[in-house]
Amino acid sequence: MSKKNIQILSGTEAAALAAKLCKVEVVAAYPITPQSKIPEKLSKYVEKGELKAEFVLVESEHSALGVCISASLAGARAFTATCANGLLYMSEQVHWAAGSRVPVVMCVANRGVGAPWTILNDQQDTISQRDAGWIQLYCRNNQEILDTVIQAFIIAEELFVPIMVCFDGFVLSHTNMPVEVPDSDDIASIIPPYKPVLDITDSKHIVNINPVTFSTPRPSANGEIQPSYMGLRKRLNEALILALTTIPRVDALFEKKFNRTTGGLLWEYMVEDAEVILLSMGSLTSEAEVAADALRQNNIKAGVIGVRCYRPFPGEAIRKSLQHADYVAVFEKDISYGHEGALCSDIKSALYGTSSQPQIMGFIAGIGGKDVKARELQQATMDLIDGRITESPVWINLTV
Amino acid sequence: MKNNVINYSFKWHGRGGQGAVTAAQITAEAAFINGFKGVTASPFFGAERRGAPVMAFTRISTEPIRTFSQIEQADVIIILDSSLLNVIQLDQDIGKDSLLIINTKKSPDMFSGYNIPTATVDAYSAASKAGITVAGQVIISTSILGAVIRTTGLFSMNEIEQTLLHKFPHKIVQKNMESVRIAMEATQFNETWKRAIKP
Numbered sequence: 089m090s091k092k093n094i095q096i097l098s099g100t101e102a103a104a105l106a107a108k109l110c111k112v113e114v115v116a117a118y119p120i121t122p123q124s125k126i127p128e129k130l131s132k133y134v135e136k137g138e139l140k141a142e143f144v145l146v147e148s149e150h151s152a153l154g155v156c157i158s159a160s161l162a163g164a165r166a167f168t169a170t171c172a173n174g175l176l177y178m179s180e181q182v183h184w185a186a187g188s189r190v191p192v193v194m195c196v197a198n199r200g201v202g203a204p205w206t207i208l209n210d211q212q213d214t215i216s217q218r219d220a221g222w223i224q225l226y227c228r229n230n231q232e233i234l235d236t237v238i239q240a241f242i243i244a245e246e247l248f249v250p251i252m253v254c255f256d257g258f259v260l261s262h263t264n265m266p267v268e269v270p271d272s273d274d275i276a277s278i279i280p281p282y283k284p285v286l287d288i289t290d291s292k293h294i295v296n297i298n299p300v301t302f303s304t305p306r307p308s309a310n311g312e313i314q315p316s317y318m319g320l321r322k323r324l325n326e327a328l329i330l331a332l333t334t335i336p337r338v339d340a341l342f343e344k345k346f347n348r349t350t351g352g353l354l355w356e357y358m359v360e361d362a363e364v365i366l367l368s369m370g371s372l373t374s375e376a377e378v379a380a381d382a383l384r385q386n387n388i389k390a391g392v393i394g395v396r397c398y399r400p401f402p403g404e405a406i407r408k409s410l411q412h413a414d415y416v417a418v419f420e421k422d423i424s425y426g427h428e429g430a431l432c433s434d435i436k437s438a439l440y441g442t443s444s445q446p447q448i449m450g451f452i453a454g455i456g457g458k459d460v461k462a463r464e465l466q467q468a469t470m471d472l473i474d475g476r477i478t479e480s481p482v483w484i485n486l487t488v
Numbered sequence: 489m490k491n492n493v494i495n496y497s498f499k500w501h502g503r504g505g506q507g508a509v510t511a512a513q514i515t516a517e518a519a520f521i522n523g524f525k526g527v528t529a530s531p532f533f534g535a536e537r538r539g540a541p542v543m544a545f546t547r548i549s550t551e552p553i554r555t556f557s558q559i560e561q562a563d564v565i566i567i568l569d570s571s572l573l574n575v576i577q578l579d580q581d582i583g584k585d586s587l588l589i590i591n592t593k594k595s596p597d598m599f600s601g602y603n604i605p606t607a608t609v610d611a612y613s614a615a616s617k618a619g620i621t622v623a624g625q626v627i628i629s630t631s632i633l634g635a636v637i638r639t640t641g642l643f644s645m646n647e648i649e650q651t652l653l654h655k656f657p658h659k660i661v662q663k664n665m666e667s668v669r670i671a672m673e674a675t676q677f678n679e680t681w682k683r684a685i686k687p
Contacts, residue, residue, distance in 0.1 A: 096516060096520060096527065229554075256556075263528050263529070263530035264513050264527075264529040264530070265516075266520055266525075266527060266552075377554050378555050460557055461555075462555055
């Protein structure tokens with residue numbers, strides 16, 4: 089094997105470089121902090137001729153995803169990136185992309201949603217799009233951003249489901265760290281060319297790709313029976329369920345080629361004998377590892393689970409990983425208003441009816457860029473173990 | 489779990505446009521080239537405006553870095569604009585065995601009140617002499633590193649040069665290396681820093 093190519097990259101640079109390595113053919117994106125450097129980098133690649141892609145200038149995020157959906161239907165590998173209010177502005181197209189079954193990959197540099205304005209990080213933006221029918225993958229560090237974008241194209245184009253690659257804005261997007269950059273030939277060897285289901289560019293065989301569906305199956309213009317709206321929705325759900333096997337398989341393929349893993353569905357750290365699990369998504373998982381190390385030094389058997397794949401939800405993997413835990417501290421950067429963190433609810437539902445019933449507590453952390461330190465995660469975990477918690481969910485490190 | 493991990497944290501205080509973020513990034517990369525497995529460099533997460541006080545952070549470690557939270561007390565505190573000493577609360581940055589580096593024409597004795605090893609360097613003149621200006625503004629993101637090399641020994645001119653060659657054309661790199669050299673020689677430091685690595 090040749091010498092490792094390690095570069096010191098920000099999260100946005102890693103994301104743009106990954107899209108380039110995947111030889112994306114159409115990029116359409118509208119700049120928004122902290123995502124802006126992704127389209128900036130990609131437009132430079134295109135301008136310099138390093139990437140043979142169509143860079144489409146758009147006037148909004150709604151159009152950005154609209155362009156990507158159309159390009160993908162026409163058979164091009166399409167990529168975009170956004171976050172926060174930009175993601176919400178494209179929300180109609182977010183649902184449309186999943187319903188159209190286009191394998192678009194979109195990076196989201198997670199940012200808090202206005203109002204009030206914040207440019208800083210939390211995960212409310214992507215969590216609010218949880219039920220749009222996209223696969224959502226969360227990244228622990230910049231290496232995982234690069235690796236996940238690459239894997240996402242393989243997974244999306246196999247299943248015809250769009251994928252959001254989510255990573256914490258500023259915390260990862262603006263932090264430079266070492267990233268091992270694979271050789272473009274090696275990437276080409278694991279990503280097959282994208283083949284759309286239909287060739288809509290063939291003028292001899294005109295197809296209606298956007299028929300109105302009904303609640304019962306109906307024949308199309310050429311007499312073929314078409315599924316009902318509900319039937320198509322079930323197929324989309326089945327594709328996402330199938331992703332629970334595709335995602336670990338693609339990660340294993342990647343590991344075989346590049347000798348590193350993202351964990352597939354879950355990132356696990358010291359869980360084998362853990363009595364208490366610190367569970368989170370994104371960069372918090374990395375911070376939680378530091379907290380778990382400190383807890384172990386105080387003779388607390390702590391482990392860490394990072395939910396890398398949030399949708400589809402890896403219930404079975406969670407159940408297996410939590411079967412020996414007495415306590416689960418769920419740390420997340422979102423809140424389902426009037427209830428608790430979305431991830432916490434999902435973890436509880438995954439354990440419903442099983443014999444293992446650890447005490448599960450939800451912690452809301454890092455909303456709107458609030459700094460989260462490992463020692464705070466450590467303290468919160470001790471508060472759970474020692475029974476000091478009186479509110480639920482617990483808002484970590486909040487003064488006013 | 490790893491024992492005997494050696495970590496260094498840097499906190500950079502500057503004004504928007506001076507090059508604090510760039511200096512933080514070059515430091516991270518130079519340290520990585522010099523063998524530190526873990527490095528991170530980040531701006532203070534917030535808006536950046538020309539002239540406004542800004543902060544940047546660098547972490548370097550013998551192991552990969554897993555923490556992305558903001559640095560409180562730093563091992564090395566670098567002040568790119570001495571007028572910031574009236575604005576920032578430096579006491580909060582100072583920890584056990586901290587080192588202070590200030591871009592100023594004054595000598596370190598003038599800052600003895602902080603009671604920590606203090607180096608001063610006229611990074612502005614060094615950059616100016618080497619001709620490093622962008623849009624009329626002298627950029628000290630590389631010259632300040634001369635003082636970092638001289639006081640910490642965490643990397644050398646060689647690693648700075650390799651880092652810059654990743655980012656800039658050869659001619660610009662040579663100008664920047666000249667500013668690093670001038671600043672390194674001009675650094676006033678009459679003490680030793682306990683955590684410095686001897687060349």
